[in-house]
Amino acid sequence: MAVHEECGVFGVMGTKKENVAGIVYYGLYALQHRGQESCGIVVNDDGAFSSYKDLGLVSEVFSKDTLTRFPMGNMAVGHVRYGTTGGNTRNNCQPVEVNHQKGKMALAHNGNLTNALELRDKLELSGAIFHTTSDTETIAYVITRERLNTPSIEEAVSNTMNLLEGAYSLVLISSTKMIAARDPYGFRPLCYGKTADGAYVSASESCALSAVGAEFIRDVLPGEILVFTENGVESRREHCEKQRRRTCIFEYIYFARQDSVIDGISVHESRMKAGELLAESYPQCADIVIGVPDSGLDAALGYAKRSGIPYGIGLIKNKYIGRTFISPEQNERLDKVRIKLSPVKKVIDGKRVVLIDDSIVRGTTSKRIVKLLRDAGAKEIHMRISAPPFLYPCYYGTDIDSEENLIACHHSVDEIAGMIGVDSLGYLPIEKLNKLTGCEDYCAACFQGKYPTKIPTDLRKDRFEFRISIDIERK
Template identity: 45%
Template sequence: MLTTNPHEDDTLHEECGIFGISGATDAARLVALGLHALQHRGQEAAGITSFDGVEFHTHRAMGHVAGNFDREDIMVPLRGSVACGHVRYSTTGETALRNVQPLYADLASGGFAIAHNGNISNAMRLRRDLVRRGSIFQSTSDTETIIHLVATSNYRTTVDKFIDALKRVEGAYSLIVMTPEGMIACRDPLGIRPLVMGKIDGPDGGSIIFASETVALDVVGATFVRSIDPGELVMVKGTEITSHRPFPQVAARPCIFEYVYFSRPDSISEDRSVYTVRKAIGAQLAIESPVDADLVIPVPDSGTPAALGYAQESGIPFELGIIRSHYVGRTFIQPSDKVRHLGVKLKHNANRALIAGKKIVLIDDSIVRGTTSLKIVEMMREAGAAEVHMRIASPPTRHSCFYGVDTPERAKLLAATKNLEQMADYIKADSLAFISIHGLYKALGEPQRNAIRPSHCDACFTGDYPTSLTDQDDVSSVDQFALLAERVI
């Protein structure tokens, strides 16, 4: 089958989105609404688990929230005043129903459901150790490792078991956990993945909500309370909220790509408007990389705020030179080679009357493999553009992410294998420029990137990974050993 964009792998896929609520009538219905607002973070699968005080109830399905959680026969059984949900794009584990979250297990202490945004970078090593000790895994997801660590912990209370488990994992995680004792929400010590808390006022204390982004609070009518701090664990039991900080305090390193692409522009991330930051990125890009052009054109939709900032700073008119179709499904027809080649136009089409004879500057959020950029540039030339310049609202992506973002292996990243001139030649643009790493930090309101203690995780641009990469190092060691053995043989 032909996807709506044959070059869909030419992007950094969103990590996942999580949403939980405690103390609400028909909690699962509010979770479904919250997941709708987070659908951009994962379109592969969705799931909701609820708790009615006695039993846990779960429904998980492949596909979008709509179509799976808008049916009464599915929603009515998800009863209870506590619920959590998850939208998924797989970064570890196969695409299968058994990996769809929330994951659930019956532990000695009672039911345990978990929804995870992020990636455990030592999950493979932990899994091997747990299997040797007798654990039986039901999925290939790294999230299940946490369940087994909790189950085998020698601590007494669920919270202490959970903290004990988290002290053994590396990497990035925002988690929502449901137990008979209450709901737990937490963030990794560096705060790489986002998590916010909100509240809906009402009788008996109202409802407490946790979500990946503030936009999910908006859709259910909740008030933003605060971000969960890096390394913080919040426990909700009825109307009682307690905060635990079991990890040594370290400088936070939230993912900088949330501002570039992942978060919805109407979200607030770490007290900053994502939309405002993206416009500032575009303005800084115009300062660093001006171009003589007639029009500024965004690559929709993620390039639009940066293009507005670029146009305002440069004085070049902003126009919608590429029109995106929002109504094409994920599959279309059995493709011939010719149809597959034309497939990019299913989502994007040139506004020919506007482009013909014009010198244009295209603004996009990033370049990964470069195949989509090539098709977009070719589309502009076919529409009669006199010149096509491309400006990118992030630094070159030269390194893979191991914290919950699905990126190609480094050898397939265009910026890892080609210099700027070679990249421009590859995508057939008249010129190409990226915002500098210091310029990106300026758009965040900082003078420049602090090389010793950067305020964000920017490893995909710099290779400066803020945690150990145990599984990656293990794989590299095996590869190196195999290469050495091959040479010896």
């Protein structure tokens, strides 16, 4: 598995001044799986904003000393990032902060705009000066422009949504309000809840609400804008039901944490179902079923349950390092696989193994995992993947941006099996994908090539950096 993920957002609005930075810290900790490049927190103390952002994991960026420097406040927003647009630099850390004529704003964004480049061109031609290469800053600029001619920040957000295309789940704070908004397709998850002392919390996943002791209320609807003030929460739905829901199916297969519930559907149960479907589609005589931690474990349980083959813990994950895809160089990625996963020789030695993972992208990580099991004495290895083959790029926040890097675009299933060293290989059949959620209201463009929106005119992930370098050369 070597898919890059997107980001996680978290916001809190309390009824009194308290340690809101600490609340956001624990919320981000629960969302760490969504982004491990950088993180940040912005606290609102009666309109005065305090922030800290840097590259690294939440535990690395925010020490006890760092957190105590934040003032008490009644509002805060935080973000964990893996960048699908814009480079991995400190400038691109979120939340993005804006000081403007109508007040201050801090914005955290999960997703990817398909028209970010066009919007940025128009803004620059009208005099805007950008400090980052992230499309989040583009959203912030558009909201700021709209705010100059509207009576409220929520009206500016609503007007901005008329201009944005693609995937976005947003949490922002102004001097007096917290706002959560989700794109009309609902590509990326967003929910909200309430703590026992009356503070409202909005987050990418329900697991983050649980982490701070907030009771889950519901998911933010696709196209909905929620406005949190000292008087409660207001729902604006002028953008709702304009598009058919298209929640990313890979949220259920890989991105989200197992204990989260997205749009009323349990991630754990979806992955269990994937394993059951694999057992039905690709039965295998074997001695044990094991999963690749973490997202392969639930599917492995489902496979074992349906097949009757015993489930075992065959791979142990070192939870103190980041996911393999964080490494920018392939050699470093392979080194991290060795550190990250260790086989349990007693469980594997001499056994016919069914190995469950969530996907194969380039095949390099899968090949390394298979070698670990072979070295531990596995007699046979039959790999089952709880997703269909990746055949198309994603433009909505998953870092699959080139068909040339997708092994399934160039090789048959049997060829891939030989390349990664397994005795047999089976992917989740595309026609059974809807059984993971019980409906067809999801985006599976990376498997099918059917995109809900227009795709970007410039398909390079580094399109902002590329254009900046060309401008410098011209000067």
